Amino acid sequence: MHWPKLSKEDITTKVFDALHDNLNYSTESILGLPGTYLDKEQFYDSPFIKEAAFLSVMMNNPNHIGCHTHSEGEMYFAGTQKIEIELLRICAEEILGAQKGDFDGYVAPGGTEANIQAQWMYRNYFVAHYNANTSEIGVVFSEDAHYSVYKGANLLNIKPITVKVNHNDRAVDLKDLESQLAKAKENGIKYLIIHLSMGTTIFGSVDEPKSFLEVVKNHFQHYFVHVDAAFGGFIYPFSVEENELSFLNPEISSVTIDAHKMLQAPYGTGIFLCRKGLIENVQTPEAAYVYGSDFTLCGSRSGANAVSIWMILMTYGSEGWKQEIQHLLNRTSYICEELNALNVKYFRNPAMNIVTIEAEYLSKDLVKKYFLVADNYQNPKWYKIVVMDHVKNNLIENFLHDFKEYRKVLN
Ligand SMILES: Cc1ncc(COP(=O)(O)O)c(C=O)c1O
Numbered sequence: 140m141h142w143p144k145l146s147k148e149d150i151t152t153k154v155f156d157a158l159h160d161n162l163n164y165s166t167e168s169i170l171g172l173p174g175t176y177l178d179k180e181q182f183y184d185s186p187f188i189k190e191a192a193f194l195s196v197m198m199n200n201p202n203h204i205g206c207h208t209h210s211e212g213e214m215y216f217a218g219t220q221k222i223e224i225e226l227l228r229i230c231a232e233e234i235l236g237a238q239k240g241d242f243d244g245y246v247a248p249g250g251t252e253a254n255i256q257a258q259w260m261y262r263n264y265f266v267a268h269y270n271a272n273t274s275e276i277g278v279v280f281s282e283d284a285h286y287s288v289y290k291g292a293n294l295l296n297i298k299p300i301t302v303k304v305n306h307n308d309r310a311v312d313l314k315d316l317e318s319q320l321a322k323a324k325e326n327g328i329k330y331l332i333i334h335l336s337m338g339t340t341i342f343g344s345v346d347e348p349k350s351f352l353e354v355v356k357n358h359f360q361h362y363f364v365h366v367d368a369a370f371g372g373f374i375y376p377f378s379v380e381e382n383e384l385s386f387l388n389p390e391i392s393s394v395t396i397d398a399h400k401m402l403q404a405p406y407g408t409g410i411f412l413c414r415k416g417l418i419e420n421v422q423t424p425e426a427a428y429v430y431g432s433d434f435t436l437c438g439s440r441s442g443a444n445a446v447s448i449w450m451i452l453m454t455y456g457s458e459g460w461k462q463e464i465q466h467l468l469n470r471t472s473y474i475c476e477e478l479n480a481l482n483v484k485y486f487r488n489p490a491m492n493i494v495t496i497e498a499e500y501l502s503k504d505l506v507k508k509y510f511l512v513a514d515n516y517q518n519p520k521w522y523k524i525v526v527m528d529h530v531k532n533n534l535i536e537n538f539l540h541d542f543k544e545y546r547k548v549l550n
Pocket residue numbers: 248249250251252254285287336338339340367368369370397409
């Protein structure tokens with residue numbers, strides 16, 4: 140994995156050069172587009188914006204509608220679209236091990252859309268290639284998977300199949316997987332979308348594909364594997380030696396990886412990636428006025444968001460980002476060491492920055508004071524701490540101090 144770190148000046152120059160290659164609503168004779176720069180009364184041009192690359196792209200408001208890895212794409216904003224292609228390349232090839240050029244993708248509004256885009260693509264594939272009925276298509280996932288998987292199944296009219304996990308290690312219960320798949324087959328499911336998580340929302344647990352797929356293969360011939368790395372995609376590949384959920388694994392066909400979580404990009408920067416030869420299944424031929432056609436769920440989308448991802452990636456380079464991640468992991472390990480000393484039960488994947496504590500060890504006051512998030516607010520069994528950039532040592536020390544005081548009172 141390697142991509143370079145650029146100086147602030149180089150990043151700024153490249154972004155302004157890209158903007159220069161876009162159409163400019165202020166200076167060119169653009170009559171046909173239903174878009175323009177941001178409102179001038181509200182977002183007026185101040186001298187400092189002219190120096191600020193990201194804000195300048197926002198002001199110019201390029202639309203990245205379409206999928207630019209697939210075709211020429213819209214011709215109006217080619218400069219910033221090239222930046223999007225480059226950031227997608229870094230995510231697909233450098234971070235997730237895709238072969239050179241063997242990817243399609245786009246910057247989606249978020250992880251929810253990227254997960255639904257994957258389901259949509261595979262559903263259409265099964266319909267187009269096997270004449271499948273939607274009632275014959277299932278999506279299988281662990282009970283710790285993000286709820287967007289249910290949204291997608293609901294929208295696409297395919298069958299959600301939830302598999303239990305072990306309470307302590309959050310690994311998929313393979314016996315339950317076996318029986319759920321046998322039942323699904325009996326109920327007429329013939330085609331399967333497998334939704335694996337590289338970092339579940341509440342636990343940061345990471346699914347193990349090999350044993351999961353062995354069970355699947357006992358029952359199904361036709362399946363695709365999607366990896367939801369919305370949370371873990373900018374941490375897990377940097378913290379493990381071998382990542383079985385990357386494109387290096389031929390079983391994996393698509394990945395969601397969100398920049399607006401671990402990468403600290405603005406909201407609206409989910410990333411959808413898939414291998415070549417799949418995204419055609421979600422081409423909307425009726426998008427006839429879109430030059431290059433449309434292959435995405437959302438349609439119009441912000442070019443500035445895409446540029447922000449590239450700028451962050453270039454600010455650190457691959458080595459710098461690894462170091463950032465290591466700082467977060469060290470802080471997470473420190474919390475775990477302290478919890479071990481107190482004999483507190485918690486879950487943590489050592490390659491992730493989430494610590495999820497059994498609810499019985501915490502008071503309501505601690506949960507409230509530190510905004511701990513429950514697995515389920517109706518009946519909380521677990522509460523999580525996510526060591527994001529703002530979770531500095533002093534905040535951790537404050538929490539541990541209050542936690543120890545509470546435990547002392549109990550004993
Ligand atoms: C694992 C996982 N997948 C998908 C999502 C959905 O992402 P978004 O809120 O960007 O739609 C989340 C959000 O927390 C998540 O943790």
